[in-house]
Amino acid sequence: MRVTATVNGEPREADDVWEGESLLYVLRERMGLPGSKNACEQGECGSCTVYLDEVPVCACLVAAGQVQGRDVVTVEGLTDGEALHPVQQAFVDAGAVQCGFCTPGLVVAAHDLLARDPQPTDPEVREALAGNLCRCTGYEKILDAVRLAGDRMRATPTPRVDQGPHARGRAWSP
Amino acid sequence: MTATSTRAPAGTAGGVGTSATRPDGTLKVTGDFAFSSDLWMDGMVWGSTLRSPYPCARIVSIDIGPALALPGVHAVLLADDVPGVNAVGLEHQDQPVLAADVVRYQGEPVALVAAEHPETARRAAAKIVVVYDELEAVTDARTALEPGAPLVRPGGNLVRHLKLRKGDQDARAPVVATVDFEVGMQDQAFLGPESGLAVPAEDGGVDLYVATQWLHVDQQQVVRALGLPPEKVRLTLAGVGGAFGGREDLSMHVHACLLALHTNKPVKMVYSREESFFGHVHRHPASMRYSYGAERDGTLVFAHAELVFDGGAYASSTSAVVGNGGTMGVGPYRVPNVRVDSYGVYTNNPPCGAMRGFGCVQAAFAHEAVMDALADRLGMDRVALRQLNGMREGDENITGQVIDSPAPVAELLQRVLDMPLPAPAENDLRSMPGGVANTTHGEGVVRGVGYSVTYKNVGFSEGFDDYSTARVRLEVTAGEPVATVHTAAAEVGQGLVTVEQQICRTELGVDTVVVHPKDTGVGSGGSTSASRQTYVTGGAVQAACRAVRARVLELASAATGHPAGSLVLRDGAVALGSGEVVAALTDLLTDAVTETVEWRHRPTDAIDPETGQGNAHVQYAFSAHRAVVDVDVEMGLVKVVALDTAQDVGKAMNPDAVLGQVHGGSAQGLGLALMEEVLVTDGKIRNPSFTDYLIPTILDVPPMIVELLENPDPHAPYGLRGVGEPPTVSSGPAVAAAIRQACGVDLRRVPIRPEHITGTS
Numbered sequence: 012m013r014v015t016a017t018v019n020g021e022p023r024e025a026d027d028v029w030e031g032e033s034l035l036y037v038l039r040e041r042m043g044l045p046g047s048k049n050a051c052e053q054g055e056c057g058s059c060t061v062y063l064d065e066v067p068v069c070a071c072l073v074a075a076g077q078v079q080g081r082d083v084v085t086v087e088g089l090t091d092g093e094a095l096h097p098v099q100q101a102f103v104d105a106g107a108v109q110c111g112f113c114t115p116g117l118v119v120a121a122h123d124l125l126a127r128d129p130q131p132t133d134p135e136v137r138e139a140l141a142g143n144l145c146r147c148t149g150y151e152k153i154l155d156a157v158r159l160a161g162d163r164m165r166a167t168p169t170p171r172v173d174q175g176p177h178a179r180g181r182a183w184s185p
Numbered sequence: 186m187t188a189t190s191t192r193a194p195a196g197t198a199g200g201v202g203t204s205a206t207r208p209d210g211t212l213k214v215t216g217d218f219a220f221s222s223d224l225w226m227d228g229m230v231w232g233s234t235l236r237s238p239y240p241c242a243r244i245v246s247i248d249i250g251p252a253l254a255l256p257g258v259h260a261v262l263l264a265d266d267v268p269g270v271n272a273v274g275l276e277h278q279d280q281p282v283l284a285a286d287v288v289r290y291q292g293e294p295v296a297l298v299a300a301e302h303p304e305t306a307r308r309a310a311a312k313i314v315v316v317y318d319e320l321e322a323v324t325d326a327r328t329a330l331e332p333g334a335p336l337v338r339p340g341g342n343l344v345r346h347l348k349l350r351k352g353d354q355d356a357r358a359p360v361v362a363t364v365d366f367e368v369g370m371q372d373q374a375f376l377g378p379e380s381g382l383a384v385p386a387e388d389g390g391v392d393l394y395v396a397t398q399w400l401h402v403d404q405q406q407v408v409r410a411l412g413l414p415p416e417k418v419r420l421t422l423a424g425v426g427g428a429f430g431g432r433e434d435l436s437m438h439v440h441a442c443l444l445a446l447h448t449n450k451p452v453k454m455v456y457s458r459e460e461s462f463f464g465h466v467h468r469h470p471a472s473m474r475y476s477y478g479a480e481r482d483g484t485l486v487f488a489h490a491e492l493v494f495d496g497g498a499y500a501s502s503t504s505a506v507v508g509n510g511g512t513m514g515v516g517p518y519r520v521p522n523v524r525v526d527s528y529g530v531y532t533n534n535p536p537c538g539a540m541r542g543f544g545c546v547q548a549a550f551a552h553e554a555v556m557d558a559l560a561d562r563l564g565m566d567r568v569a570l571r572q573l574n575g576m577r578e579g580d581e582n583i584t585g586q587v588i589d590s591p592a593p594v595a596e597l598l599q600r601v602l603d604m605p606l607p608a609p610a611e612n613d614l615r616s617m618p619g620g621v622a623n624t625t626h627g628e629g630v631v632r633g634v635g636y637s638v639t640y641k642n643v644g645f646s647e648g649f650d651d652y653s654t655a656r657v658r659l660e661v662t663a664g665e666p667v668a669t670v671h672t673a674a675a676e677v678g679q680g681l682v683t684v685e686q687q688i689c690r691t692e693l694g695v696d697t698v699v700v701h702p703k704d705t706g707v708g709s710g711g712s713t714s715a716s717r718q719t720y721v722t723g724g725a726v727q728a729a730c731r732a733v734r735a736r737v738l739e740l741a742s743a744a745t746g747h748p749a750g751s752l753v754l755r756d757g758a759v760a761l762g763s764g765e766v767v768a769a770l771t772d773l774l775t776d777a778v779t780e781t782v783e784w785r786h787r788p789t790d791a792i793d794p795e796t797g798q799g800n801a802h803v804q805y806a807f808s809a810h811r812a813v814v815d816v817d818v819e820m821g822l823v824k825v826v827a828l829d830t831a832q833d834v835g836k837a838m839n840p841d842a843v844l845g846q847v848h849g850g851s852a853q854g855l856g857l858a859l860m861e862e863v864l865v866t867d868g869k870i871r872n873p874s875f876t877d878y879l880i881p882t883i884l885d886v887p888p889m890i891v892e893l894l895e896n897p898d899p900h901a902p903y904g905l906r907g908v909g910e911p912p913t914v915s916s917g918p919a920v921a922a923a924i925r926q927a928c929g930v931d932l933r934r935v936p937i938r939p940e941h942i943t944g945t946s
Contacts, residue, residue: 045223046216050376051458055875086216099214106841110678111213112376112426149848150883
């Protein structure tokens with residue numbers, strides 16, 4: 012089948028998609044967007060977290076056909092490739108990245124949390140990120156990164172992008 | 186020559202001892218970092234593996250016809266298609282690339298498929314008709330050692346028996362504690378699945394891009410199986426999504442190469458999470474019996490330990506795990522009279538091998554449980570007993586090796602003892618055992634505190650020739666001095682690439698350091714395991730930098746007339762000790778200066794086969810943990826409230842990265858204590874998924890106070906100690922001790938399940 016969707020602000024099309032493929036497979040293997048990760052492919056680890064119509068989902072649990080005509084933003088779409096989004100920068104600065112396999116999913120999940128709540132408490136951060144497994148860090152520096160990103164984003168709010176949140180080529184900010 | 190100027194000497198920016206940021210950090214947060222499962226090539230096909238459903242069976246027949254008939258299938262390969270030796274393995278080449286006549290564990294690879302779509306490959310594999318004659322499986326390690334047990338291997342079921350005898354074997358003590366302890370099978374659960382891309386080359390060889398821990402030992406095994414000369418099998422490290430020991434053994438390496446050479450197409454293989462549970466070795470389950478005796482004042486008189494490690498169907502690194510369990514197994518204590526028997530056993534269970542902590546983790550649960558039991562019998566404080574007997578510099582350990590660098594056991598315990606205790610639980614469901622599942626509002630909840638102190642050997646032991654190779658080049662590129670460091674040492678997430686850059690900055694006084702891709706184009710870097718890379722590859726990079734520096738200073742001496750011995754490299758220039766710059770590198774370096782160094786740490790010795798005595802290890806790393814838990818004793822649920830630690834790291838090469846190792850390592854120990862177990866029944870894994878094999882989430886891991894001691898080891902580069910494993914060794918026993926203290930139940934198995942706490946199992 013053919014699947015068309017808006018991905019990171021651009022219209023994208025994938026042909027010869029087998030009906031059993033997931034959104035994750037289509038992103039990684041058909042659209043050249045391997046940033047979303049394939050750690051468990053059963054919705055347990057959160058490493059494939061993407062936005063689907065502005066709601067974070069596990070891309071591995073979304074059938075490719077369900078994406079038809081919808082809007083997808085992946086970790087690759089959070090930045091224009093020059094300046095990192097504050098959440099991304101905070102993960103680097105706080106030492107929250109080790110092997111990095113969980114990182115794209117955690118970045119998207121933290122991005123979503125801070126969009127909804129710019130100053131979450133630690134228990135709220137833990138609750139929000141409980142669906143994202145990390146095997147390297149013990150989560151301490153991930154908490155540091157979310158606190159740091161929140162602090163920086165509150166100090167320097169970025170205006171919402173007018174033409175919709177997903178325009179590739181610029182940072183998407185809450 | 187530039188004009189003379191003076192600058193205040195300062196610590197090198199981004200050098201050793203700073204928390205320099207990772208060179209791959211930006212790529213990893215944007216999704217642009219290429220992990221082994223992200224690789225893609227025009228015209229590539231997908232590989233899939235058919236595995237045995239039985240733990241022990243004879244292969245009667247295999248029909249690949251139905252698989253070949255499926256459209257889109259390019260190849261189906263069996264054992265006969267392995268052109269070289271059909272045997273791989275880390276210490277013993279005992280494991281077939283593809284099973285030929287028998288299968289010895291559930292999940293053993295039997296056939297390979299290459300197809301245009303991964304689903305086609307999986308479906309084709311399922312269409313291969315294998316007729317098995319199922320045989321009686323050996324599934325209990327102690328039973329496997331009994332006379333008359335069915336043989337897993339023709340040579341018998343014993344992989345290794347380490348016998349350690351020190352002092353008076355008949356020593357008696359007025360106070361004795363005995364503990365039996367079992368540790369379940371833990372999985373490394375790295376998030377990046379086994380994966381890679383094999384590309385056939387024009388010279389008839391193959392290029393393999395793969396996630397691994399030791400490129401050169403992989404290369405040796407792949408070469409042997411393919412029957413090719415080493416120069417035709419080139420390995421490059423692809424992005425590694427965690428390792429923790431689980432990538433020491435081969436997984437899809439030979440398989441992808443076979444398919445690539447057979448189809449003449451690039452072949453990508455990516456395991457699913459379920460296949461990953463069958464595709465790598467696990468931490469050995471262990472069954473242990475410990476007995477310690479002490480004088481009435483608490484002074485240890487003897488330590489007796491028997492450890493049985495279930496190695497599963499193939500040897501992997503079982504011999505070395507048995508070695509660690511035996512030589513390190515009684516803990517960091519002074520004991521004059523010791524008897525240890527450490528066994529590694531073949532069974533038809535899943536193969537076990539390396540995982541972070543490597544034999545010391547299992548032993549630590551037992552030696553810390555018996556120390557607690559002994560303290561209780563003595564009527565002594567549990568920490569005080571450990572401090573009284575704790576190893577100190579100059580002591581002899583149980584193999585007769587003198588500890589010739591700091592061994593601050595008592596101080597580490599004091600550090601965690603003195604840390605502030607967490608406040609009592611708030612009346613908030615999220616801080617209760619069971620959390621928002623609403624199982625308690627505090628009723629039935631008891632707080633417990635537990636302590637442990639452990640040590641881990643760093644580097645390869647027992648006489649192994651443990652070295653690493655580094656090539657460092659210094660040149661002027663685009664008007665700037667640039668160092669390039671090339672090693673084959675695997676970056677698996679721990680931050681070795683950062684440390685390599687830091688060492689180059691410190692030794693060469695340049696800002697810009699390029700880390701060359703890790704490949705077999707340079708000599709071996711040794712394994713990324715045993716907490717050894719910062720020590721051994723760090724030592725090699727330091728030595729290569731110093732060789733480069735010596736040559737550059739000779740050049741500078743010739744150009745300026747200052748004796749080389751009076752010159753240093755600093756801030757991209759050659760300077761006098763006073764800081765006065767005498768030459769800029771941009772002027773001095775007309776050609777690149779390159780040096781390659783093979784570097785070794787102090788040698789270790791094989792131990793005596795009858796007594797286990799000898800200088801078995803190169804370095805010891807000590808850590809202590811304190812765990813605070815809230816236990817719902819009615820439901821058997823546990824909330825770890827705090828997991829605090831002190832560790833002697835010698836020198837914190839990159840303090841943030843060291844903390845990351847301590848945090849992550851501690852969390853893995855917590856996981857083993859509380860939730861992580863590969864459940865094996867009759868040789869079959871019951872929970873090969875992240876739905877049923879649980880690793881700690883951000884809700885399970887508490888805040889951690891970490892204190893790092895920096896007592897330099899005079900024998901190690903920069904005085905550093907390996908840091909990766911110690912926290913995984915000491916954290917779990919502290920959690921188990923805290924739960925025992927809270928619920929008053931004599932818990933003798935990990936992971937501790939609710940029914941163990943409630944007594945309803």
